[in-house]
Amino acid sequence: MSNATHPVIIVTGADLAQQALDLLAGYEVVYAGKTPTEDDMVALCRAHNPVAIIVRYGKVGAAVMDAAPALKVISKHGSGTDTIDKVAAKARGIEVVAAVGANAAAVAEQALALLLACAKSVVALDTRMHAGHWDKATHKSLELGGRTVGLVGLGAIGLRFAKMADALGMRVIGFDPFAKNLPAYVQAVDLETIWRESDAISLHCPLTDDNRGMLNAATLAQCKLGVIVVNTARGGLIDEAALLAAVRSGQVMAAGLDSFAVEPMTAGHPFQGEKNFILSPHIGGVTSDAYVNMGVGAAKNLLAVLARAPHAVAVA
Template identity: 85%
Template sequence: MSTILVTGADLAPQALALLKDFEVVYAGKTPTEEDLVSLNKQHDPVAIIVRYGKVGAAVMDAAPSLKVISKHGSGTDTIDKVAAKARGIEVVAAAGANAAAVAEQSLALLLACAKSVVPLNARLHAGHWDKATHKSLELGGRTVGLVGLGAIGQRFAKMADAMGMRVLGFDPYAKNLPTYIQPADLDTIWRESDVVSLHCPLTDDNRNLINADTLAKCKRGVIVVNTARGGLIDEAALLAAVQSGQVASAGLDSFAVEPMTAGHPFQGQDRIILSPHIGGVTTDAYVNMGVGAANNLLTVLAQRAAATAA
């Protein structure tokens, strides 16, 4: 029986049912490269489902039978795709499987920022009644600029449109956009947006896309939301912009280094709303991502088997 390695501690029962003809081995919640290399040498899997940790050349080389690496989700930045291609290993992702969950998290963070949900909650719990002194931001009629218009970005755009927001979007790969998304270049997004929300994968080209220069181009008092990848933001620059008031508030679900540890400069900043990269972590998304990852790897294995038989 062939083996599939899961770089995590579990997989949805619905996904396991699809993989019933394979032995499934789990690497645990926080697998290191050494863990994955050791498990691959021991089990020589034909496929890896990537949940946590990074899969690089050393991990791939430890599994001579490896044919496909399937992401439990949509972001493949933790997989060395160049190394995989050089070894004839296909990389696939469960695109869209967590779109609803992440888009909803983006909206939650945006509303928390615009309506000062977290600081007002803390103030009221401490006995303060700030009705006479506090004014929240109304989002209807404001402009939101989206960077990335895949399944998540487009779903969030639909929510923003429903609230009466003007939606600008940048994505050089997106086609057949709905009429409520106005295509725009990045300079236009920086210049015209009241809210900037990130929904793109992390690449070498867009690392630190949000930095001191781009933030300086934005409207004073802009809101920044990131449920994509932490590496898209220069965190020191964002912190400085929040402290200066150039950025009114930020809602962040991903960070340059994860997990975030004690002493991070964002901690204790009441205008930076934090969540621990859980945008895609819902019961429904867990099932959708597991099933998507399983189906994707089964498709690749079937194609490889057919090509070998031909």
């Protein structure tokens, strides 16, 4: 067991914003590193018996929870909680909380950057220019104004993106069964309408058992010829083999992706070296501002849970 005189919080990462650490004064913060395995986490929990875990990287399942009998809260450093076994947490009376909206601006901006990069051939033209070519006579970009963007998920990130797309003069349609009081420039539709009417599709929803692989051979075939696909949410929302086939056939003009079914992406992934794929390593939410916002949000959320826990943890 830990010899700490203060209750312990484990962070599944190598660091935490100073503003968050300031909030957690009185707790001992233990870092698991950037790539903690389940065995690493179990060992750390047995050694320190934390009252809280802040999840940045990796997964937290039942084995980790069982190794920490004092654990009262698992706090996500961000908004997506699919890497936390929420059923196991509930069964053990452990609360799961997320810093919803803390990285909304960052992720929405990344989605817009990927959309524009696809529509304007930014990466391909840059490569050609550096190689000494001047393709003005042969290249035509896609104009987004007046075209329809379909959003799947209208939470903080989706709505932030919708506002920017509206500012570009795009028609914005969106599917989200939980969204209420949408702004006038977002038209709520069903998924079939998203596939059928969108010139570009951007995914902004959490990954669940119900929507895993929602963009697949069947749904891609329902889309307009030459649709653009953007995903800054979770890689599991897309059947990657089907997307590769659709881009190669021209059914999908280009795909801008910030998340993948397996992360980190390993050498030899089929998307690597493939034209009309613009890739980034799940960094949509990784900005200096979002890093602070997510850390502070995660700290505040776990402190709120600990303050109302049946046996509240006293700190110095």
